[in-house]
Amino acid sequence: MACSFPEEVLEYVFSFLTSQKDRNAVSLVCKSWYEMERWCRKRIFVGNCYAVSPRIMIRRFPEVKSVELKGKPHFADFNLVPDGWGGYVYPWIVEIAKGYPWLEEIRLKRMVVTDESLELIAKSFKNFKVLVLSSCEGFSTDGLAAIAANCRNLRVLDLRECEVEDLSGHWLSHFPDTFTSLESLNIACLGSEVSFSALERLVARSPNLKTLRLNRTVPLEKLSKILQRAPQLVDFGTGAYSADVRSDVYSGLVDAFSGCKNLKSLSGFWDVTPAYLPVIYSVCSQLTSLNLSYATTQSPDLTKIVSQCHSLQRLVVLDYIEDTGLNTISMSCKDLRELVVFPSDPFVADAIVPLTEQGLVSVSYGCPKLQSVLYFCRQMSNSALISISKNRPNLTCFRLCIIEPRAPDYQTLEPLDIGFGSIVENCKQLTRLSMSGLLTDRVFEYIGTHAKKLDMLSIAFAGDSDLGLHHVLSGCDSLRKLEIRDCPFSDKALLANASKLERMRSLWMSSCYVSFGACKLLGQRMPGLNVEVIDERENINSIPDYVPVEKVYIYRTVSGQRFDMPDFVSIMGKDRDGVYNLS
Amino acid sequence: MSSETSTVTSEPPPAAVASVSSFNINDTELTLGLPGESRKSGAKRSFSVIMTDLNLGGTDPSDSECSVVTKSPPSRKQLVGWPPVRFSRKNTTKSDCKYVKVAVDGAPYLRKVDLELYSGYQQFLCAFEDLFSCFAIRNVSREMKLVDPANGVEYVPTYEDKDGDWMLVGDVPWKMFVESCKRIRLMKNSEAIK
Numbered sequence: 001m002a003c004s005f006p007e008e009v010l011e012y013v014f015s016f017l018t019s020q021k022d023r024n025a026v027s028l029v030c031k032s033w034y035e036m037e038r039w040c041r042k043r044i045f046v047g048n049c050y051a052v053s054p055r056i057m058i059r060r061f062p063e064v065k066s067v068e069l070k071g072k073p074h075f076a077d078f079n080l081v082p083d084g085w086g087g088y089v090y091p092w093i094v095e096i097a098k099g100y101p102w103l104e105e106i107r108l109k110r111m112v113v114t115d116e117s118l119e120l121i122a123k124s125f126k127n128f129k130v131l132v133l134s135s136c137e138g139f140s141t142d143g144l145a146a147i148a149a150n151c152r153n154l155r156v157l158d159l160r161e162c163e164v165e166d167l168s169g170h171w172l173s174h175f176p177d178t179f180t181s182l183e184s185l186n187i188a189c190l191g192s193e194v195s196f197s198a199l200e201r202l203v204a205r206s207p208n209l210k211t212l213r214l215n216r217t218v219p220l221e222k223l224s225k226i227l228q229r230a231p232q233l234v235d236f237g238t239g240a241y242s243a244d245v246r247s248d249v250y251s252g253l254v255d256a257f258s259g260c261k262n263l264k265s266l267s268g269f270w271d272v273t274p275a276y277l278p279v280i281y282s283v284c285s286q287l288t289s290l291n292l293s294y295a296t297t298q299s300p301d302l303t304k305i306v307s308q309c310h311s312l313q314r315l316v317v318l319d320y321i322e323d324t325g326l327n328t329i330s331m332s333c334k335d336l337r338e339l340v341v342f343p344s345d346p347f348v349a350d351a352i353v354p355l356t357e358q359g360l361v362s363v364s365y366g367c368p369k370l371q372s373v374l375y376f377c378r379q380m381s382n383s384a385l386i387s388i389s390k391n392r393p394n395l396t397c398f399r400l401c402i403i404e405p406r407a408p409d410y411q412t413l414e415p416l417d418i419g420f421g422s423i424v425e426n427c428k429q430l431t432r433l434s435m436s437g438l439l440t441d442r443v444f445e446y447i448g449t450h451a452k453k454l455d456m457l458s459i460a461f462a463g464d465s466d467l468g469l470h471h472v473l474s475g476c477d478s479l480r481k482l483e484i485r486d487c488p489f490s491d492k493a494l495l496a497n498a499s500k501l502e503r504m505r506s507l508w509m510s511s512c513y514v515s516f517g518a519c520k521l522l523g524q525r526m527p528g529l530n531v532e533v534i535d536e537r538e539n540i541n542s543i544p545d546y547v548p549v550e551k552v553y554i555y556r557t558v559s560g561q562r563f564d565m566p567d568f569v570s571i572m573g574k575d576r577d578g579v580y581n582l583s
Numbered sequence: 584m585s586s587e588t589s590t591v592t593s594e595p596p597p598a599a600v601a602s603v604s605s606f607n608i609n610d611t612e613l614t615l616g617l618p619g620e621s622r623k624s625g626a627k628r629s630f631s632v633i634m635t636d637l638n639l640g641g642t643d644p645s646d647s648e649c650s651v652v653t654k655s656p657p658s659r660k661q662l663v664g665w666p667p668v669r670f671s672r673k674n675t676t677k678s679d680c681k682y683v684k685v686a687v688d689g690a691p692y693l694r695k696v697d698l699e700l701y702s703g704y705q706q707f708l709c710a711f712e713d714l715f716s717c718f719a720i721r722n723v724s725r726e727m728k729l730v731d732p733a734n735g736v737e738y739v740p741t742y743e744d745k746d747g748d749w750m751l752v753g754d755v756p757w758k759m760f761v762e763s764c765k766r767i768r769l770m771k772n773s774e775a776i777k
Contacts, residue, residue, distance in 0.1 A: 078664030161671055189671070293672070346666045376666060403666050460665070485664070 011040050020045045039063060046070070047505050049111065050530065053559035054092045058099035065104045066130070067096060071111035073508050073553055074458075075483055077135060080510055080551070082536060084566040087111045089136075090120070091564075097124035105130035105156075112136070118143030122150035129181075130156040140165035141192070148174035155208075156184040169194035169217070175202055184211035188237050188268065193217040203229045210262075213237030216270045221249050224256035231259045238268030241295070245275045253279040267291035267316075274301045284308035288335075291316040293342050299325045299354070307332045313369075316340040319355040319376065326359030330366025338372040339363055343403060346376070353377075357384035364391040372397040379410040380437055385419025389426035398423055399434035405461040405486070408438040415439055421446030424454070431478075434458035444468035448475020456481040466493040473497035483508040490548070491518035502528050502556050510534075510551035516572075517545030519552055523573020530557050531572040532565075540570060683764055685714065687738065688771040698761045704753060711740075729769060737772035 014037055017023050027037040043066040046052060058064075071087025089111045096103060103125045113136045121128065128151045141164060147157065148171055172194040175182075182202065187194070196218070203209060209230050218226075218239030227233070243249060253276065257263070263283045272295040287309050292302060299322040306315065306325065312333040317325075319341055329336065341359075345351045357380045364370060370392050380402050389395075409416055416437040424430060424447050431453055435443070439462035447454070448471035455478055463469070470493040472482065482504065490513035501507055501522075516533065523531035534551040537543065561571050681698045694714050701707040711729060729738045740752035744763040752760070752767070 075664065077669050078667045079670070080664045161669065342668060342672055343666065346668050346672075376668075401666055405662070405665065460667075486662075 007036055010036055014040055018043070042066060043105075044068065048555050048557075049087060049089070049092065050559065050562050051505070051555060051557045054095035054099070056559065058095060062099070064100050065102065066107070067092075067100070067103065067105070068107040068109075069111060070109045073110075073483065073506060074481070075485065075508055075510070076110055080485065082534065082566075082568060085534065085569060086562065086564055086566075088564060089113050090117045093117045093120045093124070097121075101125065102127055104128060105132075107132040107134075108136055109134040110136065112138040113143070114138050115140055115143035115146070119146040122146040125151075127153055129153055130158075132156065132158040132160070133162050134160040135162065137163035141167045141169070141171040141190070145171035145174040148172065148179075149176070152176075152179065153181055154179070155181055156211075157182075158184055158186040158211075159189050160186065162189050164190055166190055166192040168192055172202065173198040177201075177205070180205050181208065182206040183208045184235075185209070186211065186213040186237070187215050188213040190215045191217070196222055200225060200229060206230075207232075209233065211235040211265075213267060214239045216240045216268075219243065220253075220273075220276065221246075224249075224252035227256035227260060232262055233260055234262050235265040235289075236260070236263060236268075237266070237291075238270075240271045241269045241276060242271040242273040243276065245273065250276065250279060254282070258282040261286075263287070265289035265291075269295040272297045272301075274298075277301055277305060280305065281308060285310050287312055289314040293318055293340070296320065296344070303328045309333055310335070312336055314338040314340075316342070318342050318344045319353050320344055321359070322354040323356055323359040323362070324354070326355070327362045327366075330362040333367060335369060336363070336367040337369050339367075339370065340374040341376055343376040346403065349404060351378070357381055360384070361387050361391070364388040369394075371395055374399040374401075374434075376401045376403060378403050379407070380416060380419070381409045381411045382414065382416055382419035382422075383411070385416065386422040389422040393426045394429065395423070395427040396429050397432040398427065398430060399432065399458070400436055401434065402436040405436070406438045407436075415442070417443040417446065421450075424451040429453055431455040432457075435462060436460060440464050441468040441471070444471040448472055451476055453478050455479065457483070459484045459487055461486045463487045463489060466490055469493035470496060473500045480505045482506075484510070484512060486511040488513060491515055494518060495522060498522055498526055498529075501554055502526065504556065506553065506555040508551070508553050513548045514552050515546050515548050516543055519549060519572040520545065521573065522554070523571065525573070527574075528556055528558070529554055530561065533570050533572055534568060535570075536568045540568075681761060681764075683742075684766040685711075685769070686767070687769040696767075698764060701757075703757045704760075707757075728772065738769040739772050740767060741770050742767045 010033070014023070014026060017026060020043075023037060023041055027034045038060050040063065041061045042064060044057060044061055044064050045068045046057065047070050049069050049071050069089065069092060071089070072081050072085060075081060076085075087110060089108055097120060101124065104127055106121065106128075107130070113133060118139055121131070131147060131151075131154070139162075144157075144164075147154065169190070169192045172187075179202075183206075194215070194217070199218070203212065203226055210233060212226070212230060212233055213235070214226070214237055216239050220239065220241055220243040223238060227236070257280055260283060264287060266280060266283070266287060266289070269292055274297050277297070284305060285308060288311055290306070290309060290312060292305070293316045295302065295318070298320055302317060302321050303325040306312065306317075306321075307328050309315075310332060313335050314337060315329065315333070317340070321329075321341065329339075339360075341355065344353070355377060357377060360373065360375050360377070361384050364387070371394055373395065374397075377400075380400065408414055409419070416435075417440055420433075420435055420439065420443050424433070428450075430451060433447075433451065433454060433456070435458070441464045444463060444467070447457070451457075454476050457472065457476070457479060459482075466489055468487070469484075469489040472479070473493060474497055484507075487509075489509065494514060495518055519531050519533050523529065532553040532555075533540075533549045534553060535549050537550065561574055565571070682695045683698060685694045685696055696707075696710055696714065698707070701710065729740065730736070731738070741749050742752055742760070742764045743766050744750050745765065749768070755763075
């Protein structure tokens, strides 16, 4: 089939395709489209840094301006991945520095980023604009200083929940006086104090600054000065929100906030002094996003705020909001799309918290646009889950964490199978699901039957047998990420569904019953998979085949075995040269 | 604390507890095991906490052991990574650190301790041993005292509360103490103990 459109026209059409999925689909149409697409792809997303090598990426896509990489599996957020596992970005930066000298954007998630990497970024890319590090670790404020000092065109420096070795706040002063291009700065995760005057001067000379998220050390008394320098802010994160109550500070804040006509997102609020909360009332009605999840203040204070946030689309809050607060939200926040409720006291088993399943039911009833839920609570019932599913069939992301593992329906003491079953049956667009509570193999049967659009599933302390895992692997057509902990799943379902694993990004199983032997077999049979056994016991090689592994992480890859593994990680079924071992 | 001293056992304290006044300094050369256990040779320290049934104002069961000071609050046995909250969220019950100054009469400089790190008076006292390595901790009836064995000088731990009053450490439940304590002072007890 000859291509009748001139290339330039096709290229122009392709330039409107921004989603990776669309671009990938386009590249499969025919060889000439593949060629055209690869030359004009500007953004690359690599969901698993070990799935492909940087050289392969650079060879196929020579004109990339933006790279996004993810490293560790999601459960690393909860300390299930031992330190030293991997996810090092440095080898990628080395190759990218050679292959994409005009790279503008780097986004990394759950990767180990060293100061060396940051220094290499700082000096390799003359037009570097955007650095977003989410849940990364391994670097210090010295690395940030290198970025600040060298990236003349930097627009975005966004550190989201990173673990940074905080040597001092002095790094901020490395932004030169001629540096005026800053649009977004998020330093909320840093611990040490930055020079306030350096911060103030930076803000004052950044006319395009739209996002500013301060860290805890910036005192409340000084906040109004910052806001007065940047009334154009759209997204603002306060520092510690506590101070002795003083009328001059109070009125300064009231004036400063009311001057922020474009403010749409607020966060921060550590250590709240409730008396200062009303200063934000003037902007509440324009807020679309509000994160009060560090505000350790009680329901009445929280409720007073949210009741005024009529445009709110995203709310992150602690369970201090209580059912009553959620009820208020269900009546006041009709535009709500995403609700996140974190537990205030996660490790106390029998805490009495006036936040129950009822709060979630009310929000699901009252907020017609609610699509995404992350909810921690201490009791749940099948009837509540059924109500939620019927109220909100448009849910796309449903993550429920009942704090006590294997907690049954608190009313009937039955498993929560039919409740979650109802969720997957009614919410046909569901792409992400995390389950908890008492669950048998039945819930997995429901999931395998109904959850056809499910992309990511998280399971803990659930199921009875391999049948459960088999239902999921054989039934969930769209499943790409599966993470399982403490479930009685073993070898059978895994081996029976081996080919499914090549159509997924990754599978994580820890504290299950998958044996060493099964992992070896899987690794031998499936050359397109890395079957990583993560096991910190001694003398791994002498453990018999029938013994279950501590953790296994299986992912598809075209770059073969990796060579940066610590001694507690083994790639099974392949010898050291990456050839699969048939013995 | 060094790892070798984290040999906490789960045995209950022995029923017969030697009275404090009959202890001499040599008795304080202990491991962190409970009193009456055989001493493990590799795990000695010069001074350590005397494990008695302190029976302080609070009845926090975790007070019965002086475990390695950790950040995790005392509750039932914790599963790794459950519930799935990130570390940055682990302590949102209160501000996740409460540093207070600690002054010792006669010392040239002050120290700071984070009260949120400890789950009870026991752990807290262990920290004093680290900070001021010259102390042993003794308990006379319900009061806590710290002793410098070199000269027998006794120090009484006191704290300034929210009202500005100086109180004796140990009277109120631990959590109440953490809430109300603004700073700590180890006051020299003018009587020297022989």
